[in-house]
Structure formats: C-alpha cells, structure tokens
Amino acid sequence: MTAITQIWDSLTDEFSNLEVITEPSQVAKLSLDYFHFSPILEAQLKDKRALLVVRPTTEAEVIQVAKTCVKYQVPLTIRGAGTGNYGQCIPLEGGVVLDTTKMNQIRWIKPGTACVEPGVKMASFDKKAREIGWELRMAPSTYRTATIGGFIGGGSVGMGSINYGQLRDRGNLNALRVITLEDDPQVIELRGDDVQKVNHAYGTNGIITELEIPLAPAYPWAELIVIFDDFLTAAKFGQALSDSDGIVKKMVSIHAWPIPSYFTALQHYLPSGKSCALLMICEYDLEAFSDLVHEYKGEITYNKTATEASKGTSILEFTWNHTTLHARSVDSNLTYLQTFYFSLERVEQMYHYFADEVMIHLEFLKFGGKPIPAGLQLVRFTTEERLKEIIRYHEEHGAGIANPHTYIMEDGGRKVIDPIQLAFKQKVDPNGLMNPGKMRAWLKR
Amino acid sequence: MTAITQIWDSLTDEFSNLEVITEPSQVAKLSLDYFHFSPILEAQLKDKRALLVVRPTTEAEVIQVAKTCVKYQVPLTIRGAGTGNYGQCIPLEGGVVLDTTKMNQIRWIKPGTACVEPGVKMASFDKKAREIGWELRMAPSTYRTATIGGFIGGGSVGMGSINYGQLRDRGNLNALRVITLEDDPQVIELRGDDVQKVNHAYGTNGIITELEIPLAPAYPWAELIVIFDDFLTAAKFGQALSDSDGIVKKMVSIHAWPIPSYFTALQHYLPSGKSCALLMICEYDLEAFSDLVHEYKGEITYNKTATEASKGTSILEFTWNHTTLHARSVDSNLTYLQTFYFSLERVEQMYHYFADEVMIHLEFLKFGGKPIPAGLQLVRFTTEERLKEIIRYHEEHGAGIANPHTYIMEDGGRKVIDPIQLAFKQKVDPNGLMNPGKMRAWLKR
Numbered sequence: 001m002t003a004i005t006q007i008w009d010s011l012t013d014e015f016s017n018l019e020v021i022t023e024p025s026q027v028a029k030l031s032l033d034y035f036h037f038s039p040i041l042e043a044q045l046k047d048k049r050a051l052l053v054v055r056p057t058t059e060a061e062v063i064q065v066a067k068t069c070v071k072y073q074v075p076l077t078i079r080g081a082g083t084g085n086y087g088q089c090i091p092l093e094g095g096v097v098l099d100t101t102k103m104n105q106i107r108w109i110k111p112g113t114a115c116v117e118p119g120v121k122m123a124s125f126d127k128k129a130r131e132i133g134w135e136l137r138m139a140p141s142t143y144r145t146a147t148i149g150g151f152i153g154g155g156s157v158g159m160g161s162i163n164y165g166q167l168r169d170r171g172n173l174n175a176l177r178v179i180t181l182e183d184d185p186q187v188i189e190l191r192g193d194d195v196q197k198v199n200h201a202y203g204t205n206g207i208i209t210e211l212e213i214p215l216a217p218a219y220p221w222a223e224l225i226v227i228f229d230d231f232l233t234a235a236k237f238g239q240a241l242s243d244s245d246g247i248v249k250k251m252v253s254i255h256a257w258p259i260p261s262y263f264t265a266l267q268h269y270l271p272s273g274k275s276c277a278l279l280m281i282c283e284y285d286l287e288a289f290s291d292l293v294h295e296y297k298g299e300i301t302y303n304k305t306a307t308e309a310s311k312g313t314s315i316l317e318f319t320w321n322h323t324t325l326h327a328r329s330v331d332s333n334l335t336y337l338q339t340f341y342f343s344l345e346r347v348e349q350m351y352h353y354f355a356d357e358v359m360i361h362l363e364f365l366k367f368g369g370k371p372i373p374a375g376l377q378l379v380r381f382t383t384e385e386r387l388k389e390i391i392r393y394h395e396e397h398g399a400g401i402a403n404p405h406t407y408i409m410e411d412g413g414r415k416v417i418d419p420i421q422l423a424f425k426q427k428v429d430p431n432g433l434m435n436p437g438k439m440r441a442w443l444k445r
Numbered sequence: 446m447t448a449i450t451q452i453w454d455s456l457t458d459e460f461s462n463l464e465v466i467t468e469p470s471q472v473a474k475l476s477l478d479y480f481h482f483s484p485i486l487e488a489q490l491k492d493k494r495a496l497l498v499v500r501p502t503t504e505a506e507v508i509q510v511a512k513t514c515v516k517y518q519v520p521l522t523i524r525g526a527g528t529g530n531y532g533q534c535i536p537l538e539g540g541v542v543l544d545t546t547k548m549n550q551i552r553w554i555k556p557g558t559a560c561v562e563p564g565v566k567m568a569s570f571d572k573k574a575r576e577i578g579w580e581l582r583m584a585p586s587t588y589r590t591a592t593i594g595g596f597i598g599g600g601s602v603g604m605g606s607i608n609y610g611q612l613r614d615r616g617n618l619n620a621l622r623v624i625t626l627e628d629d630p631q632v633i634e635l636r637g638d639d640v641q642k643v644n645h646a647y648g649t650n651g652i653i654t655e656l657e658i659p660l661a662p663a664y665p666w667a668e669l670i671v672i673f674d675d676f677l678t679a680a681k682f683g684q685a686l687s688d689s690d691g692i693v694k695k696m697v698s699i700h701a702w703p704i705p706s707y708f709t710a711l712q713h714y715l716p717s718g719k720s721c722a723l724l725m726i727c728e729y730d731l732e733a734f735s736d737l738v739h740e741y742k743g744e745i746t747y748n749k750t751a752t753e754a755s756k757g758t759s760i761l762e763f764t765w766n767h768t769t770l771h772a773r774s775v776d777s778n779l780t781y782l783q784t785f786y787f788s789l790e791r792v793e794q795m796y797h798y799f800a801d802e803v804m805i806h807l808e809f810l811k812f813g814g815k816p817i818p819a820g821l822q823l824v825r826f827t828t829e830e831r832l833k834e835i836i837r838y839h840e841e842h843g844a845g846i847a848n849p850h851t852y853i854m855e856d857g858g859r860k861v862i863d864p865i866q867l868a869f870k871q872k873v874d875p876n877g878l879m880n881p882g883k884m885r886a887w888l889k890r
C-alpha cells in the first residue's frame with residue numbers, strides 16, 4: 001500500500017459520518033476556481049487536485065475535519081463557491097478540500113448587523129435581510145453564487161464599495177469565529193481589529209465557522225446605462241457622480257469602447273462606438289442624477305426600477321470581474337489587471353499610452369474617504385513578458401497594481417508581509433497545513 | 446398724514462384677515478436674528494426694524510401679502526425662526542416681515558422623500574420622519590428651533606454634512622414652490638437643478654411655500670465625547686474618522702483647548718487642558734469606532750446611546766455655531782469665522798500662526814466627495830481692521846473664508862455674482878422688494 005492510499009483509507013474512514021466527494025470529475029471541479037482568467041495561473045494550476053472533498057454541515061464536523069487533517073498531517077484547503085480568480089481555493093499540495101456550502105444558516109439578522117455561517121450565499125442573504133430593510137454593505141459581481149465566507153477569505157471589493165470602501169476597511173467586518181488546526185482544534189472568536197488576522201487570508205489562518213457582518217440600509221436601487229461619445233467624458237462623469245454627495249448610489253462602473261461590444265445581452269442599449277456607464281442609483285435621487293447626466297451630455301439608454309431590476313439579470317453581472325468574463329467569452333485571448341489609478345489624470349495617461357492593448361474598465365470605490373477610480377482593465381494578452389512590462393509601466397507611473405496573475409497572497413494586493421497574520425498563523429496552523437503555498441510570509445519565515 | 450402712516454393704514458387694512466404683529470417690542474424682536482455674533486453686523490443692523498410683521502397660515506394668504514407689498518411697493522422680508530447669523534432676515538429698509546412659522550404643515554413623508562411647508566421646525570419634522578425610519582439629511586445646530594424654509598433660505602451645512610455635503614450640492618433639495626412678487630403674484634414650481642435659483646438666496650427670490658426634500662436613513666446615533674492630550678492629534682483623529690468609510694457617522698466636531706472650557710454643562714467630561722471631539726456615531730459601528738479611538742490614544746469620557754441622547758440636551762447643541770454661542774456667553778468679546786481649510790496641514794499652520802487669538806473649532810464635512818476640515822474658529826475680537834487682517838491671512842494661504850461679518854449674500858460664501866439667481870430675481874421680483882440690500886448682483890445690475 002502506498003502512503004497516499006493509506007492516507008486515503010484513513011481519511012474516508014475518519015470522515016465516514018460526513019458527506020465526502022471522491023468521484024474524480026467532481027473532485028477536479030471542486031479543486032479549481034476561476035483562475036483561468038489568467039493565462040499565467042492557467043498554466044500553473046490547471047492540474048492541481050484534492051485527494052477528496054468533504055462537506056461538513058456543522059462546526060462540530062468542521063472540528064472533526066480539522067483534527068483529522070492534523071492527525072494525518074494532510075493539507076486542508078477551504079472552498080466556498082470557488083469563484084475566486086487567483087486560485088485561492090486550489091489545493092496546491094492536494095489533500096482535503098473542505099467545502100463550506102452546506103454551512104449555510106443565517107443565525108440572525110438585526111438592523112445594522114447580522115450573523116451567518118460561512119457558506120451563506122450573498123444574494124440569498126440579501127433577500128432575507130431586505131425583509132427588514134437592510135442588505136450587505138458590499139458584494140462582488142458573483143453575488144448570486146459566492147459565499148460570504150469566501151468573500152471574506154478571498155474577495156475585497158464590489159458593489160457598495162463606492163460607499164463603504166474595501167472589505168479590509170475598519171468596520172466592514174465585525175467578528176469571526178474560527179477553528180484552528182492544532183492537535184486539539186480550538187474555537188477562537190475575533191472581534192474588531194482582530195478580524196484582520198483572518199480577513200483576506202485565503203483560508204490559511206483558521207476555518208471561519210461564523211461571521212458577524214455590518215449591514216447597509218437597503219435602498220431601492222435603480223439600474224441604469226448611460227452612454228457617452230467618448231471614454232474620457234464617461235470617466236469624468238463617473239468621478240463626478242462618485243463625488244456627488246447628494247446622490248446616493250451603489251455602483252459606478254465605466255467602460256471604454258469596445259468593451260461594451262462584449263456585453264452581448266445588452267447590445268440594444270449600447271450603440272457601436274460609445275463608451276458607457278453601468279450604474280446603480282437610489283430611486284429617490286434619480287431626478288438629481290438625470291441633471292448630472294445632462295451636464296455631462298450623456299444619454300440614458302436603460303433605466304430599470306429596483307423592482308424591475310430584481311426580476312431579470314442584474315446589471316451587476318456586467319461589472320467588476322464579470323466584465324472580464326463576458327469579454328473572454330467573446331475573445332479568450334483577453335485577460336485583465338486590477339489597478340488603483342487614484343486619479344483620472346493617470347487613467348487618461350494609460351488610456352492614451354496603451355491604446356487598444358489595454359481597454360479601460362473603471363470601478364469607482366471609496367479609498368480612505370475619497371472616491372477613486374480603480375481599474376479592471378482588459379488586456380490583449382501576448383506574452384507573460386509583455387504582461388509584466390505593462391504592470392511595471394503602471395507601477396512606475398504611480399498606479400497600484402493588485403496583480404491577479406499570482407496565487408501568492410502577498411504578491412497580489414498587499415505586496416508586503418503582514419506580521420500580524422503571520423503571528424496568528426503560527427498559533428492557529430503551526431504545521432502549515434492550511435492552503436499551503438499561498439502565504440509568502442509562511443514560506444519565507 | 447405722512448407717507449409712512451398712510452402705508453401703515455393701508456397695510457393693516459389689507460391684512461385685516463391675517464395675524465399681524467405691530468406691538469413695537471414684538472416687532473423689534475421679529476426684526477432681528479443672531480447677527481450679534483458679529484460685532485461688525487451688531488453695529489450695522491441693531492436698529493433695523495420692520496413696520497409690522499404678518500404671519501400667514503396658507504399659500505393663499507402668502508399670495509395676498511405678496512400682492513399687497515407690490516401694490517404699495519413695500520419691502521418684504523421673510524423670516525423663519527430668525528436664527529440666521531448674518532442678519533439674513535433683518536429688514537434693512539423696514540416694510541413687512543413675513544413670518545412663516547404658522548405655515549408648519551408636513552404634507553407627506555415617504556421613504557426617502559418628504560414634502561413640507563416652510564415653517565416646519567427641523568427637530569419636530571425628524572420626530573415624525575423617524576416613525577418610518579427616515580430623517581433629514583442635514584440640519585444646523587439650531588435644529589430644535591430653526592425652520593426648514595429658513596435653512597434652505599439662509600443655512601448651508603450641519604450635522605449630516607459629513608455624509609451629504611452642503612445644502613447646495615445637487616440632490617440635497619428636490620423641489621420648491623415659490624410665490625413671486627409680480628403685480629399678479631405667480632406660483633412657480635422648481636425641480637432639480639432649478640431649485641438653485643432660490644436655494645440660499647436669503648429670501649430675495651420668491652417666497653417658498655412648499656419644499657420637497659430628500660431624506661436619510663435614520664440610524665440610532667450614539668453621542669460621544671473623546672478627549673485628546675493635544676489638539677493636532679484630535680484633528681488627525683477627526684480626519685481619520687471622517688475618512689473611515691466603514692464607520693457610519695453623522696457629526697465630527699473637534700475643539701482645541703480652551704474651547705472645551707466654554708461648554709459649562711459638559712465640564713464633567715472635559716478635563717482641563719484637553720482638546721476634544723464631539724461625535725455622533727452609528728450605534729452599530731461603535732466597536733470599530735472604539736478601535737479607532739484607541740489607535741489615536743483618545744479617551745471616551747461621554748457615551749450616550751441614541752435613546753439616552755434623545756432625552757437630554759443633544760451634543761449637537763455644543764457644535765457648529767452653538768460652539769460660538771457658548772463661548773460668547775462666557776466671553777462676549779469673542780466672535781468667529783467660517784473657513785474651508787481643505788487640509789489638516791493648513792489647520793496646523795493656522796493653529797501655530799494665530800495661537801490663542803484664533804481658537805480652532807473644526808467641523809468635518811463632505812466637499813466634492815472628500816471629507817475636509819471646515820472651521821468655525823473663535824476669534825478674540827479687537828478691531829475690525831485686525832479681523833480683516835486675519836481673514837486676509839487665511840485667504841492668502843489658501844483657506845476659503847465664508848465671511849459671517851457681512852449681510853451681503855455674495856460677500857459671504859459665494860464671492861461671485863450668480864447670474865442664474867439674478868436672472869430669476871428679475872422675473873420674480875422685478876421691483877426689488879424682497880429683502881432689499883442683501884443681493885449684490887441686484888444692487889450692481
């Protein structure tokens with residue numbers, strides 16, 4: 001018997017009371033995420049596979065899985081909906097994938113705050129929360145499928161970020177309950193600033209079994225498309241709308257032509273050659289909004305009330321990284337970047353410099369109190385070399401790149417090692433079993 | 446019979462069906478406002494008196510008053526609660542004061558929007574609106590007494606401005622109904638951008654008889670005092686709190702020592718020598734808030750829940766221009782300035798440069814999307830010459846001064862003539878009867 005079949009037998013034995021997935025095509029599917037948006041990651045990760053997937057339904061079962069992984073020194077990688085873009089939930093060293101989707105209980109929802117299990121899907125949570133007038137402060141464009149735990153573990157921004165900034169901003173996550181990977185797994189509750197030990201840690205710092213999250217008032221969000229003759233006017237409009245403190249909004253997404261041509265289902269509203277804004281605006285503020293559109297000589301081609309919007313496909317699913325999804329379904333040679341431009345001047349410079357090679361897609365968000373343009377630009381991929389050159393040019397010119405072409409946590413957004421997360425890992429995962437290979441701080445310690 | 450008694454007789458005759466106040470001490474009281482915060486205005490305005498005061502209760506009665514004033518070519522000055530600080534409602538040329546306080550019906554309140562008569566008091570409005578979970582987007586510290594019409598006519602910012610900016614920002618006023626002073630007074634409805642024709646026009650551009658205003662979600666606002674060893678740390682804390690997109694707040698008011706010494710009723714919470722922050726923070730975000738306080742080494746000395754705060758005197762009544770009120774009640778030699786510092790660097794420079802002569806009081810507000818420090822600094826008044834010098838120094842160093850020592854509209858905040866307001870005035874008040882002497886554009890036309 002090889003070591004691997006021995007482990008296999010031990011695990012299936014230990015997990016006999018749990019839902020375990022071993023069927024190879026299922027395991028393959030549950031071992032991967034949306035890493036393929038990056039040709040670099042595609043090559044590096046496409047063959048990675050878990051040994052098996054386990055789907056606990058309670059915290060007690062999570063503790064059982066943790067204990068077993070420690071006992072056999074098997075890597076453990078947590079998976080929510082598996083919609084991450086950087087291979088965050090791909091098990092580099094095989095082992096167990098812990099799928100959280102059956103831990104989907106909402107514990108309670110109160111005005112302003114809620115408590116949920118990690119596998120709760122964001123859209124279904126909001127449906128409940130809206131019954132009492134609240135909703136998530138922010139959510140990615142994978143809102144319909146992604147889990148709240150996965151968003152905390154691997155996400156960062158989304159619709160709502162124009163109001164509340166990024167997930168890591170103080171106040172956007174109240175508390176977490178995590179299970180450690182010690183010989184005797186512990187339950188730790190983190191509150192306030194302490195949540196940062198686990199926030200956006202790619203599941204390397206304990207298994208989240210419960211989250212307390214802050215909510216936002218649920219306005220009726222109208223969904224609109226505004227078209228502009230040229231991109232720079234659209235971008236300026238986006239900034240002006242973001243800066244309009246008297247107009248309540250939830251999303252400001254700007255697309256340079258030819259990006260709108262990739263939105264097949266919206267072609268009716270997107271005339272050829274026009275740049276566009278995809279927007280979520282508070283219904284009560286639509287009159288002021290239309291004055292602003294008028295000032296920027298935009299034309300509203302699509303205007304759905306919140307009720308109408310809730311019925312069909314939300315405009316959200318053409319924004320954030322869904323833009324890349326649609327573009328790639330037309331031209332699979334496209335990939336993307338994630339950029340803090342910080343200012344429109346820098347957007348303009350990059351727009352002219354790269355021309356058609358880098359098509360600009362902006363999402364406005366709050367950054368330290370100020371609305372700034374961030375980019376999820378589409379890049380016509382040629383070589384890895386050229387992609388690096390493009391990144392370097394941005395960085396040399398003051399833009400911040402959150403590189404989506406690496407699965408190493410620190411090499412993506414943060415750049416530097418986080419001593420607090422490292423110290424916490426030493427405590428909660430002393431054997432380095434959690435999602436191994438993703439945290440540079442641990443690899444280099 | 447002199448001309449004046451002739452007019453007197455005609456007016457009292459025409460107004461026989463209305464509530465008219467002619468008793469001299471009453472008329473004197475209703476001719477003045479809080480202009481005395483300025484020693485300059487005090488000297489210029491203290492003797493100004495209306496001929497009589499009329500208190501209509503309906504729009505029809507307003508039209509009657511308007512028609513009568515045109516007929517006899519008598520000046521008409523509108524008064525809400527008369528809490529303005531620049532003599533906005535002081536009748537420079539006598540005539541009729543139209544008191545709106547009996548036009549105090551709330552027409553309707555819906556989620557996000559409400560429609561009111563001009564004489565509705567802000568605090569009493571909020572009491573009603575909160576029954577359905579909403580409140581005013583912003584309100585001055587005279588919230589308990591001031592009218593909504595007077596705030597639009599003569600106010601500009603207040604609690605809530607850290608979220609919604611200034612009254613004049615697009616979206617902060619939906620619609621107005623105004624009565625003109627033509628021979629045959631007309632009713633005009635202004636919506637959207639058109640409201641700017643009347644917004645902050647000191648009652649020179651028609652009589653507002655109805656307002657449609659946008660609302661904000663009514664959070665439970667905790668009231669807090671935080672003390673700091675030194676002012677600059679308090680100021681930096683104020684900026685950081687304002688920049689914290691994940692912490693929902695309604696007011697960020699910072700006071701350099703010795704200003705806290707003037708808050709007699711709060712002495713228990715304000716140890717000698719400490720600078721302080723007076724704050725309204727969403728109860729749901731208090732945990733994140735206290736982490737921020739900790740980071741800046743502040744100490745929370747006062748912490749009332751929203752329910753507790755609603756019972757006693759609100760902390761609001763020590764902020765905005767109530768700070769000046771309290772300071773002047775201790776030392777009547779004090780006056781004040783209104784300043785857009787725009788940045789903390791400029792605050793720091795002024796703090797060092799003027800030392801004790803100009804005591805710094807900051808209110809943070811949104812300005813074009815960004816939270817900036819504005820000042821309502823207390824000035825130890827010596828001479829008008831020196832006051833002008835202080836203003837000049839600020840302006841020469843990049844601060845914007847909204848001069849509270851002038852009753853001329855344009856010389857206060859706006860500085861330049863507003864061609865749109867002037868054109869509108871030509872239409873609605875062709876004889877220049879409304880609050881004469883306040884609009885430079887009209888005087889210089």
Ligand SMILES: Cc1cc2nc3c(=O)[nH]c(=O)nc-3n(C[C@H](O)[C@H](O)[C@H](O)COP(=O)(O)OP(=O)(O)OC[C@H]3O[C@@H](n4cnc5c(N)ncnc54)[C@H](O)[C@@H]3O)c2cc1C
Pocket residue numbers: 033034077078079080081082083084085088089100118139140141142145146147148149150151152153154155156157158159201202203204206207208209320321322325435
């Ligand atoms: C088309 C498309 C659009 C996208 N748009 C956005 C966007 O707008 N904003 C954005 O931020 N992201 C976006 N993403 C990325 C991703 O969809 C989101 O971040 C999403 O919230 C991830 O949730 P998930 O449930 O799929 O997490 P997964 O991908 O399953 O997991 C993400 C990470 O969290 C960890 N994790 C999951 N559950 C736990 C747990 N219980 N405890 C500890 N760690 C855990 C995992 O190990 C993994 O490292 C997009 C992706 C795609 C494909």
Ligand SMILES: Cc1cc2nc3c(=O)[nH]c(=O)nc-3n(C[C@H](O)[C@H](O)[C@H](O)COP(=O)(O)OP(=O)(O)OC[C@H]3O[C@@H](n4cnc5c(N)ncnc54)[C@H](O)[C@@H]3O)c2cc1C
Pocket residue numbers: 478479522523524525526527528529530533534545563584585586587590591592593594595596597598599600601602603604646647648649651652653654765766767770880
């Ligand atoms: C202690 C103190 C603190 C203050 N704090 C603030 C503050 O935080 N923010 C702020 O902005 N202001 C502040 N003020 C100024 C003032 O209190 C406010 O602007 C208040 O909203 C004015 O309302 P009022 O009803 O008293 O208006 P009034 O003073 O009666 O009138 C103000 C102006 O509006 C015009 N007006 C009134 N009603 C109408 C109408 N129906 N149609 C057309 N024009 C009309 C009047 O002619 C006048 O020019 C403060 C004043 C004091 C004394």
